[in-house]
Amino acid sequence: MDEERVLYDYYLIYEKTDNAKYISHLDFVRTYNRTMRRAGLPVAFSEGFNPHPLLSFALPLSVGYTSRCELLELKLTEELAEEEIRDRLNAVIPEGIRILSAHRGKSRMKKLRFARYIVTPERVPEDIGGFMALKETVIDKKTKSGVKDTDIRPDIREIRLLSNGRMEMILSAGSDRNLKPDVVVKAMNKYIPGYDSGDCEYHRSAIYDESMNEIN
Amino acid sequence: MSTVNIDKILKRVQKPTRYSGGELNSVVKDPRDVDIRYAFVFPDTYEVGMSHLGMKILYHCLNLRPDTYCERVFAPWIDMEEEMRGANIPLFSIETRTPVREFDFVGVTLQYEMSYTNILNMLDLAGIPLLSRDRGEDAPFVNAGGPCAYNPEPLAEIFDFFTMGEGEEVIGELMDAYREWKAEGGKRIDYLKKIAKIEGIYVPCLYDVEYNKDGTLKSMTPNCPEAKPRIRKRIVENLDGIEYPDKFIVPFMDIVHDRASLEVFRGCVRGCRFCQAGMIYRPIREKSPDRLVKDAECLLASTGYEEISLSSLSTSDYTRFEELADRLLTLTEKEKVGLSLPSLRVDNFGLSLMERVQKVRKSGLTFAPEAGSQRMRDVINKNVSEEDLMRSVGLAFDGGWMTVKLYFMIGLPYETDEDIAGIARLAEKVVERYYASEKTNKRRAPSVNLSVAGFVPKPFTPFQWAGQDSMEALRRKQRLLKDEIKNRHVKYSYHQSDVSVLEGVFARGDRKLNQVLVRAFELGCKLDSWNECFSMDRWRQAFDDCGIDMDFYTRERSYDEIFPWDFVDIGVTKEFMMRENERAKAAVTTPHCRLKCSGCGAASLCADGRCSVYKEESSLRKIEELKNNG
Ligand code: SF4
Ligand code: SF4
Numbered sequence: 001m002d003e004e005r006v007l008y009d010y011y012l013i014y015e016k017t018d019n020a021k022y023i024s025h026l027d028f029v030r031t032y033n034r035t036m037r038r039a040g041l042p043v044a045f046s047e048g049f050n051p052h053p054l055l056s057f058a059l060p061l062s063v064g065y066t067s068r069c070e071l072l073e074l075k076l077t078e079e080l081a082e083e084e085i086r087d088r089l090n091a092v093i094p095e096g097i098r099i100l101s102a103h104r105g106k107s108r109m110k111k112l113r114f115a116r117y118i119v120t121p122e123r124v125p126e127d128i129g130g131f132m133a134l135k136e137t138v139i140d141k142k143t144k145s146g147v148k149d150t151d152i153r154p155d156i157r158e159i160r161l162l163s164n165g166r167m168e169m170i171l172s173a174g175s176d177r178n179l180k181p182d183v184v185v186k187a188m189n190k191y192i193p194g195y196d197s198g199d200c201e202y203h204r205s206a207i208y209d210e211s212m213n214e215i216n
Numbered sequence: 217m218s219t220v221n222i223d224k225i226l227k228r229v230q231k232p233t234r235y236s237g238g239e240l241n242s243v244v245k246d247p248r249d250v251d252i253r254y255a256f257v258f259p260d261t262y263e264v265g266m267s268h269l270g271m272k273i274l275y276h277c278l279n280l281r282p283d284t285y286c287e288r289v290f291a292p293w294i295d296m297e298e299e300m301r302g303a304n305i306p307l308f309s310i311e312t313r314t315p316v317r318e319f320d321f322v323g324v325t326l327q328y329e330m331s332y333t334n335i336l337n338m339l340d341l342a343g344i345p346l347l348s349r350d351r352g353e354d355a356p357f358v359n360a361g362g363p364c365a366y367n368p369e370p371l372a373e374i375f376d377f378f379t380m381g382e383g384e385e386v387i388g389e390l391m392d393a394y395r396e397w398k399a400e401g402g403k404r405i406d407y408l409k410k411i412a413k414i415e416g417i418y419v420p421c422l423y424d425v426e427y428n429k430d431g432t433l434k435s436m437t438p439n440c441p442e443a444k445p446r447i448r449k450r451i452v453e454n455l456d457g458i459e460y461p462d463k464f465i466v467p468f469m470d471i472v473h474d475r476a477s478l479e480v481f482r483g484c485v486r487g488c489r490f491c492q493a494g495m496i497y498r499p500i501r502e503k504s505p506d507r508l509v510k511d512a513e514c515l516l517a518s519t520g521y522e523e524i525s526l527s528s529l530s531t532s533d534y535t536r537f538e539e540l541a542d543r544l545l546t547l548t549e550k551e552k553v554g555l556s557l558p559s560l561r562v563d564n565f566g567l568s569l570m571e572r573v574q575k576v577r578k579s580g581l582t583f584a585p586e587a588g589s590q591r592m593r594d595v596i597n598k599n600v601s602e603e604d605l606m607r608s609v610g611l612a613f614d615g616g617w618m619t620v621k622l623y624f625m626i627g628l629p630y631e632t633d634e635d636i637a638g639i640a641r642l643a644e645k646v647v648e649r650y651y652a653s654e655k656t657n658k659r660r661a662p663s664v665n666l667s668v669a670g671f672v673p674k675p676f677t678p679f680q681w682a683g684q685d686s687m688e689a690l691r692r693k694q695r696l697l698k699d700e701i702k703n704r705h706v707k708y709s710y711h712q713s714d715v716s717v718l719e720g721v722f723a724r725g726d727r728k729l730n731q732v733l734v735r736a737f738e739l740g741c742k743l744d745s746w747n748e749c750f751s752m753d754r755w756r757q758a759f760d761d762c763g764i765d766m767d768f769y770t771r772e773r774s775y776d777e778i779f780p781w782d783f784v785d786i787g788v789t790k791e792f793m794m795r796e797n798e799r800a801k802a803a804v805t806t807p808h809c810r811l812k813c814s815g816c817g818a819a820s821l822c823a824d825g826r827c828s829v830y831k832e833e834s835s836l837r838k839i840e841e842l843k844n845n846g
Contacts, residue, residue: 019238034520
């Protein structure tokens with residue numbers, strides 16, 4: 001990296017709803033880069049053979065999930081007001097994606113440890129006490145080395161049944177340990193006698209550090 | 217008016233953004249505010265169809281009209297089709313998820329023969345009767361355009377009408393006629409008769425077809441006064457004077473051509489004798505650099521694309537290429553975007569410009585000598601000499617390129633085994649050229665990739681009379697070529713031969729093939745251009761079931777035969793094509809339009825009877841230049 005370049009750090013909190021939930025992470029990166037170009041923001045590019053905009057994402061979102069707590073870091077070559085960045089992006093961003101806020105500086109995304117999800121199944125289980133009390137919850141789960149039987153219990157911090165037919169889950173999140181709520185639902189279908197969740201909707205509503213302080 | 221709910225099934229299919237819509241720059245209108253709803257159908261998957269420039273242009277033109285809403289429709293992939301059929305969801309539009317059968321028009325673009333079964337499958341999924349005669353008064357008008365529409369007969373019973381030629385102007389006339397017809401309160405057939413009078417519109421049901429005993433066409437006669445005996449293609453003479461999209465829809469998923477493309481010109485000055493595009497798009501019409509730079513600026517600002525490409529049949533033939541490239545490079549360097557030139561010909565301009573263009577990517581260069589021997593290149597009128605090719609690849613190798621791809625055809629008319637062996641010799645000489653240069657890095661080896669396709673005779677070409685090689689003959693030639701290749705730096709890939717035979721059957725087909733298509737669809741043929749879906753056995757069965765012989769369509773034809781497509785007037789005359797075929801037999805080349813007008817007939821399409829190469833200042837200058845260089 002060029003020592004003399006002065007770059008300005010920013011991070012964005014954005015939401016992904018409606019149709020935008022079908023955009024995969026990789027496609028989102030391309031969509032986002034093009035949005036930056038359309039907005040005419042002074043994006044900093046990597047140097048070298050194949051320059052690409054400098055940005056990093058906190059935690060990729062699965063296809064089909066909605067979220068209101070997505071976080072990404074970027075670098076600009078000029079200093080701009082936070083509101084201006086937000087508004088210029090929102091003016092040219094595709095439907096279903098919206099920048100909620102822009103912030104100057106580095107985010108705390110390296111501290112990410114947990115995420116909170118709201119799951120809307122067709123049917124909620126009557127009781128999850130038994131499920132939560134299981135010593136081991138083994139389910140086939142995609143890992144870096146292929147699909148493997150994995151005990152997911154250590155990565156479930158909390159599950160609560162909400163009054164509106166939804167479930168709240170707080171699960172491990174980040175590059176070290178990560179558990180997605182659809183895997184938990186799959187385990188519920190396996191372990192809770194007679195339970196059939198049906199199709200579910202998944203929404204990520206917050207991300208936290210080790211001590212459950214929200215990262216935003 | 218209704219819409220379909222696909223939320224549930226989208227969760228279960230691969231690549232849901234093929235169907236989910238909401239892409240940037242897709243047009244949003246309230247269907248209640250318009251009089252005409254037009255479903256533009258691309259009969260292949262989203263990623264193929266979204267790459268197609270013609271669709272972007274017509275989508276833009278139709279949506280400029282306040283009275284019309286044009287939406288997109290693509291062929292669902294197999295998994296999505298299963299989900300849709302399982303849940304009883306009919307084929308729908310991307311923009312508003314409206315069932316296609318509720319539209320006023322269903323317009324299909326015909327880009328390649330192997331997409332024909334997809335059309336039937338899509339009509340079936342839409343719940344629209346497959347055959348024109350079975351459609352009721354409420355059904356949409358199912359119509360087609362695009363290059364394959366120039367021989368519409370294999371689809372004549374499926375479509376209600378066809379548009380011959382460029383659509384920008386005629387599409388508006390069709391919409392105006394629709395409004396008039398609605399106001400008049402006429403029947404379906406009244407609309408069809410009304411538009412039969414518009415230049416470029418062909419309504420198949422208004423013609424009766426008779427055959428000779430041997431199965432060849434005897435006559436094709438209009439059966440009502442509105443139908444014209446000959447249908448003349450439409451062209452737009454001044455491309456600077458018409459609309460070009462200032463926005464492209466920016467897809468979420470990766471599509472085949474995901475960039476801002478500029479249409480530099482239409483037509484081609486060269487007359488390669490196998491090439492249908494070179495004939496049907498005549499005469500050449502260029503856009504000005506001013507307009508192209510403006511188009512580029514608009515598209516970059518509205519899409520955020522990181523790459524611009526130039527689109528045309530032979531981009532480096534553009535008269536003001538240096539000026540255009542220079543101005544576009546100034547723009548792309550400022551905006552930090554790339555510029556890519558697909559049909560690059562190094563010999564037309566200096567290496568320094570090429571280096572500026574492809575600064576970062578030295579991935580590969582392509583050349584299309586098409587034939588291995590000079591004699592054969594003269595037969596097909598590909599005016600590229602071995603010297604030209606060696607100079608071009610030499611420049612590329614010296615400039616650091618390691619890989620070149622060479623395109624060839626086998627099964628060409630008047631071809632001998634020596635011509636095929638010539639392909640291997642030429643490729644070896646390219647490898648030798650690498651090692652002969654002082655500038656190339658000898659520690660690394662070049663790779664020369666041969667892409668070899670079986671020749672398919674197409675209507676409206678000087679080779680439209682030629683016989684097409686059988687699969688056996690093609691396979692023998694492939695083996696021959698393979699055995700001839702002895703250099704390990706030469707790699708060889710071949711296109712499936714049974715696909716080219718089918719392509720040839722439909723390219724030069726007649727009305728009798730409609731039933732074969734319907735049968736093939738019933739037997740499950742679809743997505744035939746995807747290897748994983750194509751089954752020649754099913755196709756053979758479809759032909760057998762209909763009692764139709766493929767060899768009838770691939771045979772050599774005589775000059776006195778009436779062709780099913782003869783009623784279409786593309787400007788270029790049948791006499792010219794015969795003349796060209798005779799010259800091919802004698803291996804005599806014909807100079808391109810800028811060197812000398814060969815009187816092909818296309819000039820008659822221009823208002824004053826002269827082609828633009830003989831009236832525009834920049835073109836005239838180019839002609840002077842060419843003359844001075846001998
Ligand atoms: S250069 Fe030849 S092959 Fe290419 S478009 Fe023109 S006529 Fe066809
Ligand atoms: S009329 Fe002459 S200049 Fe025009 S396209 Fe034909 S050969 Fe070329």
